[in-house]
Amino acid sequence: MSWDFETDEDFQRQLDWVDEFVREEVEPLDYVVGHPLDMTDPVRQALIPPLQAKVRAEGLWGFHLSTELGGRGFGQVKNALLNEILGRARCAPVVFGNQAPDSGNAEIIAHYGTAAQKEQYLQPLLDNQIASCFAMTEPQGGADPLVMKTLAVADGDEWVINGFKWFASHARFASFLIVMAVTDPDAAPYKRQSMFIVPAGTPGLEIVRNVGVGYERADEGAHGYLEFKDVRVPKENLLGERGGGFVVAQTRLGGGRVHHAMRTLGLIRKAFDMMCERAVSRHTQGELLGDKQMVQEMIADSWADMEQFRLLVLRTAWRIDRYNDYRQVRADIAAVKALMPKVLHDVASRALQVHGSLGVSNEMPFSEMLVESYHMGLADGPTQVHKVTVARQILRGYEPAPGLFPTGHLPAQQRVALARYADVLERHLEQI
Numbered sequence: 001m002s003w004d005f006e007t008d009e010d011f012q013r014q015l016d017w018v019d020e021f022v023r024e025e026v027e028p029l030d031y032v033v034g035h036p037l038d039m040t041d042p043v044r045q046a047l048i049p050p051l052q053a054k055v056r057a058e059g060l061w062g063f064h065l066s067t068e069l070g071g072r073g074f075g076q077v078k079n080a081l082l083n084e085i086l087g088r089a090r091c092a093p094v095v096f097g098n099q100a101p102d103s104g105n106a107e108i109i110a111h112y113g114t115a116a117q118k119e120q121y122l123q124p125l126l127d128n129q130i131a132s133c134f135a136m137t138e139p140q141g142g143a144d145p146l147v148m149k150t151l152a153v154a155d156g157d158e159w160v161i162n163g164f165k166w167f168a169s170h171a172r173f174a175s176f177l178i179v180m181a182v183t184d185p186d187a188a189p190y191k192r193q194s195m196f197i198v199p200a201g202t203p204g205l206e207i208v209r210n211v212g213v214g215y216e217r218a219d220e221g222a223h224g225y226l227e228f229k230d231v232r233v234p235k236e237n238l239l240g241e242r243g244g245g246f247v248v249a250q251t252r253l254g255g256g257r258v259h260h261a262m263r264t265l266g267l268i269r270k271a272f273d274m275m276c277e278r279a280v281s282r283h284t285q286g287e288l289l290g291d292k293q294m295v296q297e298m299i300a301d302s303w304a305d306m307e308q309f310r311l312l313v314l315r316t317a318w319r320i321d322r323y324n325d326y327r328q329v330r331a332d333i334a335a336v337k338a339l340m341p342k343v344l345h346d347v348a349s350r351a352l353q354v355h356g357s358l359g360v361s362n363e364m365p366f367s368e369m370l371v372e373s374y375h376m377g378l379a380d381g382p383t384q385v386h387k388v389t390v391a392r393q394i395l396r397g398y399e400p401a402p403g404l405f406p407t408g409h410l411p412a413q414q415r416v417a418l419a420r421y422a423d424v425l426e427r428h429l430e431q432i
């Protein structure tokens, strides 16, 4: 029997180190570093690498990776507990070497890359000497990958790529892009597309503009709207099998979603702590906000939402470790992905409300957290699509009722029970 919610002492010591390090050393960077992956920013270059060195010295660099790739092979539960702390600071994933989309891209290259691709791209990416981009979404559609139109045509020893990509995060910082393109338009729908490695600066690849999210200034946008105009890459730049684009894409999205969820939990807790601090600090009508029942309701609901979500994420992480089979945890991961934006949205909204005008101002982080909740509900696929996955997976475990009425129909249940216990009922009813 094993049913334990405690963290062992050794690992707790590591968590404590990370917690203090993130609060003291990493969180302040969020106010001075522009984008943590902009290697051309001298402030970033002066401040981030020394902290990365401290993380390496502590043996926690790229902790999420398997030991073959230089990580700790901690498994997803420990990864989850660490990521929860990293979620407090925007720069923390880069300081620890597990930022998206580089971590997922490294996972793909490690899994499907040729020896040459690994040599050229994998180690520099794992070392954060370079950044990367994953370009799948197109302007005409993201939730439905079958509407993608970017085309790659074989021409001698090269592939020639034409089309547009949209919301390709970090394209402007990337040394290479992993691009999904149609190679076999007449094949079965999920065998039409393939993945390619396209080095940044390849002639014909143009960033039409960099798009930002709600709170960002125009010059801060990091999501590339890209045009591919006769972009030529050597045949060897195909990543994985021809027609295997969907299989490759699926590889990068499993564990990554759980990492995102735990980091988001760190952000949720940050909003929650701020809300509670305000509730015990601010007086109105002669009493503390925290003495008002409707404020108490916001705190109670937020705490319950946060803790339920945390348990679901940790259980999902545990099931990933336990089964080591994506098919067995698909519903769990999709449920975590669908719940994540809602919990962040709800807790950040309540925290904003409890802070009043200050909460909605640009002097507090709540508006940013709200936009972030929509980011979480779109990147890696919209919430609705993940809910469909959950429902489909769950419904597979159910059989249709054999008759016209459901098996839980009370008259039928009662009929069965009466027949089963007829002799007992007969004996006892006679005595009444």
Ligand SMILES: Cc1cc2nc3c(=O)[nH]c(=O)nc-3n(C[C@H](O)[C@H](O)[C@H](O)COP(=O)(O)OP(=O)(O)OC[C@H]3O[C@@H](n4cnc5c(N)ncnc54)[C@H](O)[C@@H]3O)c2cc1C
Binding pocket: 101, 134, 135, 136, 137, 139, 140, 141, 142, 143, 144, 166, 167, 168, 169, 170, 213, 223, 374, 375, 378, 379, 380, 381, 382, 383, 384, 385, 388
């Ligand atoms: C911050 C951010 C970063 C991103 N980074 C990347 C990246 O690096 N690379 C990349 O390729 N893409 C990236 N994306 C794109 C992301 O994957 C897409 O936004 C997402 O897949 C949805 O596609 P769409 O925006 O075209 O919305 P649409 O496909 O137009 O869908 C719009 C809405 O319709 C609803 N909807 C869609 N399908 C269904 C359905 N089956 N059932 C019910 N409702 C549905 C949902 O509410 C959805 O939000 C990023 C997005 C954001 C916001």
